[in-house]
Amino acid sequence: MRPTRDTVAGLLGLGLSIWLFALTWGLPKSPFVPIGPDFYPRIVLAVTAILSLALIAGDRLARRRRQPAAPVARNYRLVALTFLVFGVYVLALPALGFRLATLLFLAGLQVLLEPPRSRGRWLTVAAVAIVASFGIFAVFEHYLSVLLPRGAWTGF
Amino acid sequence: MFELLADGLLNVIQLKYLIPLAIGTLIGVVGGALPGITITMTVIMVLPFTFGLEPLQGLAAMIGVYVGGESGGLITATLIGIPGKPSSISTTFDGFPMARKGEPGRAVWLGIWASFFGGLLGGVFLIGATGWLADIALRFGPWEFFALFIFALSMVAGLTEESLAKGLLAGAFGLIITTFGSDPIMSVPRFTMGSQFLVGGFPFLPVLIGIFAFAQLMTDIERARSLAGSDASAGQLVNLAVSQTRVVGEILARPFLLLWSTFIGILIGVLPAIGGSAASVMAYDQAKKLSRHPERFGTGTPEGIIASEASNNANVGGSLVTIMAFGIPGDAVTAVMLGAMTIHGIQSGPLFMSQETTLAYGIFAAYLLAHPIMLAIMAVGARWFLRIVTIPKSILIPMVLVLCVVGAYALNNTMDSVWVLGLFGLVGYGLVKLGFPLAPLILGLILGDQIEVNLVRALMTDSDLWLFVTRPISAFLLALSVLSVVLALWQRRRQRRGPTEPDVDF
Numbered sequence: 001m002r003p004t005r006d007t008v009a010g011l012l013g014l015g016l017s018i019w020l021f022a023l024t025w026g027l028p029k030s031p032f033v034p035i036g037p038d039f040y041p042r043i044v045l046a047v048t049a050i051l052s053l054a055l056i057a058g059d060r061l062a063r064r065r066r067q068p069a070a071p072v073a074r075n076y077r078l079v080a081l082t083f084l085v086f087g088v089y090v091l092a093l094p095a096l097g098f099r100l101a102t103l104l105f106l107a108g109l110q111v112l113l114e115p116p117r118s119r120g121r122w123l124t125v126a127a128v129a130i131v132a133s134f135g136i137f138a139v140f141e142h143y144l145s146v147l148l149p150r151g152a153w154t155g156f
Numbered sequence: 157m158f159e160l161l162a163d164g165l166l167n168v169i170q171l172k173y174l175i176p177l178a179i180g181t182l183i184g185v186v187g188g189a190l191p192g193i194t195i196t197m198t199v200i201m202v203l204p205f206t207f208g209l210e211p212l213q214g215l216a217a218m219i220g221v222y223v224g225g226e227s228g229g230l231i232t233a234t235l236i237g238i239p240g241k242p243s244s245i246s247t248t249f250d251g252f253p254m255a256r257k258g259e260p261g262r263a264v265w266l267g268i269w270a271s272f273f274g275g276l277l278g279g280v281f282l283i284g285a286t287g288w289l290a291d292i293a294l295r296f297g298p299w300e301f302f303a304l305f306i307f308a309l310s311m312v313a314g315l316t317e318e319s320l321a322k323g324l325l326a327g328a329f330g331l332i333i334t335t336f337g338s339d340p341i342m343s344v345p346r347f348t349m350g351s352q353f354l355v356g357g358f359p360f361l362p363v364l365i366g367i368f369a370f371a372q373l374m375t376d377i378e379r380a381r382s383l384a385g386s387d388a389s390a391g392q393l394v395n396l397a398v399s400q401t402r403v404v405g406e407i408l409a410r411p412f413l414l415l416w417s418t419f420i421g422i423l424i425g426v427l428p429a430i431g432g433s434a435a436s437v438m439a440y441d442q443a444k445k446l447s448r449h450p451e452r453f454g455t456g457t458p459e460g461i462i463a464s465e466a467s468n469n470a471n472v473g474g475s476l477v478t479i480m481a482f483g484i485p486g487d488a489v490t491a492v493m494l495g496a497m498t499i500h501g502i503q504s505g506p507l508f509m510s511q512e513t514t515l516a517y518g519i520f521a522a523y524l525l526a527h528p529i530m531l532a533i534m535a536v537g538a539r540w541f542l543r544i545v546t547i548p549k550s551i552l553i554p555m556v557l558v559l560c561v562v563g564a565y566a567l568n569n570t571m572d573s574v575w576v577l578g579l580f581g582l583v584g585y586g587l588v589k590l591g592f593p594l595a596p597l598i599l600g601l602i603l604g605d606q607i608e609v610n611l612v613r614a615l616m617t618d619s620d621l622w623l624f625v626t627r628p629i630s631a632f633l634l635a636l637s638v639l640s641v642v643l644a645l646w647q648r649r650r651q652r653r654g655p656t657e658p659d660v661d662f
Contacts, residue, residue, distance in 0.1 A: 005589075005590055005591055006319070006322070006591065008590065009322065009325075009590040009591065009592065012590070013325055013328075013329075016332070017332075020332065020335075020347060023346075023347055024346075027344060027346060028344055030342055033341060033342055034616070034619075035341065035612050035615055035616060036342075036344075037339035037341065037342055037344040037346055038346075039612070040335065040339075040608040040611060040612065041332075041335040041346060041347075044328060044331045044332055044335060045332065047328055048325065048328040048329070048332065051321050051324050051325045051328060052325065054321045055319065055321040055322060055325060058319065058321055074378045074379065075377065075378050075379075075380070076378055078377050078378065079374045079377050079378045079585070082373075082374065082377055082553075083374075083581075083582065086557060086578060086581070087578065089561075090561070090571070090574050090575065090578055093561070093565075093571065093574070094571055102558055105554065105557075105558065106554045106555070106558065109550075109553070109554040109557070110550050110551060110554055113377065113549070113550035113553060113554070114548060114550035124551070128551055128555075132555060132558065133558075136558065136559075136562060139205075140204070140205075140208075140562065140566070143208070144205060144207065144208030144209070145208045146204070146207055146208055146562075146566045147569065148562065148565065148566075149565065149571070
């Protein structure tokens with residue numbers, strides 16, 4: 001039988017609380033302070049573990065009654081690619097600098113989310129990428145005194 | 157109080173505050189009008205621009221976004237039947253039919269004026285109640301604060317539409333995130349996995365922005381069949397000419413409806429982490445139940461528009477009360493504002509009114525002034541804002557992500573915060589897919605440190621655990637916590653639901 005969403009959620013919660021609870025054994029205690037750094041996390045983690053077990057148990061009990069949900073079309077591939085493009089952008093920021101990395105990210109993600117089918121749309125993609133990347137940099141650096149990253153490879 | 161308010165107003169009408177307030181209101185109206193871009197998302201986008209400003213300038217801009225956003229959503233809701241934000245959903249019920257009957261101007265302006273009056277009445281409550289509630293909170297000891305925060309968490313967890321266990325678990329996850337980093341008593345690093353960056357704990361704003369922005373945007377991406385421009389009819393200009401005196405008269409001729417909707421909005425705003433959408437739906441429902449002609453609701457009756465819009469703007473005033481008096485955010489927008497205040501070294505909570513009096517009255521003044529500014533913006537641009545919905549999401553989503561990165565980076569000029577943003581983006585999206593509500597998570601994240609500090613402080617003052625239930629206010633609040641959980645369990649027994657996906661905004 002395939003585990004349901006609630007069982008997965010409960011197992012993840014249980015796993016996280018057991019792992020972090022185990023880490024609290026290594027926390028140092030002071031002889032002068034009766035309440036150590038492990039006191040509060042242990043309470044929270046114990047509560048989390050109990051709630052996770054309750055979620056799993058509730059899910060097992062409710063499984064017989066539940067109607068299967070209607071399938072909904074979801075574009076998970078596009079979500080995964082967006083996360084990937086975002087990860088590459090964050091990696092590229094210190095190397096390429098804000099302006100260049102943002103220009104490529106804005107252009108790339110626009111194309112990924114809605115591939116342009118006309119020349120006008122390509123021009124819009126390019127215009128948004130150029131104006132936003134250089135515009136945001138200029139506004140933050142000149143007017144708001146916030147320095148955005150310059151590229152280690154490009155110096156730009 | 158009136159003298160301080162007058163000082164606040166005189167202060168905020170200076171151009172250096174008025175300009176960020178007006179720009180914030182304009183951005184709020186635009187963000188509110190954009191379907192799929194919530195006010196939370198708009199305030200997250202504005203956030204990095206406030207880092208370099210004075211605290212009151214930044215807060216004025218955010219209050220402008222908040223007030224403008226609550227009103228901006230009604231334009232698309234009435235004219236094309238697509239709510240610009242969740243709290244405008246009930247405005248579509250009567251606003252859109254009225255506009256389709258050939259009265260678009262009346263529908264839009266009823267909404268705008270109802271927002272104006274509802275918002276200002278919410279402001280009266282904000283100004284009158286904040287100091288009074290803060291005075292009560294000043295008498296609280298650590299037992300009462302601990303009980304208050306537990307009550308807030310349990311109530312929010314209980315109000316979520318998913319299972320109670322998931323609501324409580326989401327709150328607990330928020331508390332767990334705050335245990336990373338140095339403990340508040342001995343500064344012993346906890347769960348840092350050897351990372352120097354984590355000694356200070358996860359920075360609040362990147363976590364908050366990551367969870368919210370990614371949960372919202374990725375859900376939009378996976379659901380959308382096309383991310384190109386929206387409704388073709390939206391690009392057209394509509395004639396919104398109408399007699400303003402007649403519209404104002406229509407609202408003021410229904411004083412009970414206006415006051416009752418405003419009261420509901422304020423009440424929902426005061427309750428932690430429940431947003432304007434709950435307020436407007438509840439006010440609409442109440443207006444229908446109390447009406448002599450409930451059958452007219454849904455066909456374009458003015459009562460429906462007035463109830464929905466007056467309540468969602470009054471909700472803003474209520475939300476600001478809890479953040480200023482107790483340091484508990486009324487919704488996600490005030491949670492971001494709380495983070496922005498922390499960056500400027502301002503601690504919200506019971507001492508805020510007495511220690512930051514000028515700033516507090518500046519906030520009141522900015523809130524009051526945001527309403528006439530909103531009115532002016534609508535008068536000039538309401539018919540143009542409809543064109544905004546033609547901006548494709550394929551442009552908006554990358555722009556929002558870039559501004560999130562800027563917001564995270566600008567906090568302390570390190571890429572570590574940007575990685576935290578990405579990490580919690582994944583966490584936020586994962587939690588939504590697993591069916592966890594985000595409101596209790598965010599509240600747990602905000603209150604976690606305070607819960608620990610007050611619990612430890614109470615036990616170090618007196619190790620007797622019975623004090624939590626023998627001190628009257630603490631006992632009362634803990635009893636309310638138990639009651640909210642029991643009520644939630646009882647309600648769920650009555651209405652068994654199938655699996656749902658939680659709303660990513662609150």
